[in-house]
Amino acid sequence: MISKKTGSGKHSMELRQNDCYETPLIALERLVQHIALPRHIYEPACGPGAIVNFLRNQGHSVYASDLIEYEGIQADWNVDFLATTEAPFDCIVTNPPYSLAPFFVEHALKMCNRVIMLLRLAFIESTGRSHILEEAGLKRILVFKKRLPMMHRKDWTGPKNTSATCYAWFEWHRHHTGPTTIERI
Numbered sequence: 001m002i003s004k005k006t007g008s009g010k011h012s013m014e015l016r017q018n019d020c021y022e023t024p025l026i027a028l029e030r031l032v033q034h035i036a037l038p039r040h041i042y043e044p045a046c047g048p049g050a051i052v053n054f055l056r057n058q059g060h061s062v063y064a065s066d067l068i069e070y071e072g073i074q075a076d077w078n079v080d081f082l083a084t085t086e087a088p089f090d091c092i093v094t095n096p097p098y099s100l101a102p103f104f105v106e107h108a109l110k111m112c113n114r115v116i117m118l119l120r121l122a123f124i125e126s127t128g129r130s131h132i133l134e135e136a137g138l139k140r141i142l143v144f145k146k147r148l149p150m151m152h153r154k155d156w157t158g159p160k161n162t163s164a165t166c167y168a169w170f171e172w173h174r175h176h177t178g179p180t181t182i183e184r185i
Contacts, residue, residue, distance in 0.1 A: 023050040023095040024149045027118060030185045031093075031169055032058055034142055035116065040089040042112070044081035045096050045104070049073030055093070063088040087111040094118070102129055105172070109136050113174040121166035137176035142169040142185045 028051060031037075039061055046052050046064040052073060055062045065077040076088075082103055092111075095118040096104035102123075108115040109132065121143060124133060132138070148167050169185075 021095070021098075022047060023118060025050070025054065027095075027144070027148055027167065027169075028054040030142070030144065031116070034183065034185050035169070035171060037093065037116075038089075038091045038114070040091065042087045042089045042092045043094050044084075044087075044092060044108070045094045046070075046073060046075055047095075051093060051095060061089075082107050084111070090114060092116065102126075102132065105129075105132050105170075109172060109174065115172040117170050118167060119170050121168045123168075123170065132172075133180075137172045137174045138180045139171050139173045139176040139178075140181040140183060142171070142183050144168065145184045 032055075037055070037060060039059075040063075041055055041060050042063045042065075043052050043055075044065050046066045047068075048070040049064065052062045052064045063077075064073060064075045065079050065081065066075050067078065067080045069075065069078050082100070084107075087108075090112050091114040092108045093116045094104070094108075098120065101117070101119055105115065105117060105119075108117075121141075123129070124141065126133075144167055147164075
């Protein structure tokens with residue numbers, strides 16, 4: 001069902017399950033192949049735990065939180081990330097709710113020196129995000145050579161297709177001052 005409130009082609013927030021779209025395993029495998037992650041990581045939009053479970057299996061200590069309590073993961077904290085004032089660790093790795101992605105990036109950069117987020121590649125196009133794309137230490141963008149599998153919302157029972165949307169890992173380091181590099185992974 002398409003919601004007239006949210007515009008043509010968009011499902012209502014109720015149907016979108018709070019923007020809970022699980023991160024595909026291949027995206028996480030590429031992340032750890034191309035970015036050396038610290039031992040301690042904060043995942044503030046953990047959902048049912050795709051990132052948390054993968055990174056914990058890789059030997060990382062991951063502090064998990066989410067606004068919603070999902071079956072399948074024991075979050076360390078059920079909280080609205082955008083209302084928090086400090087992070088338990090100095091590195092955030094997340095696949096944020098896309099409707100809140102700019103706010104998540106901005107808020108994360110206030111709390112942590114290192115922020116890594118899975119975002120639509122089109123995130124780089126906006127003039128309204130120039131302050132976080134040009135002035136906040138965006139170190140690199142890792143663009144997938146092959147499109148990721150479609151990220152279906154939680155409990156999706158429809159057809160499983162490949163995505164028509166390009167995604168990338170965006171990596172910020174607060175003190176990075178050089179140009180942003182783009183790598184194909």
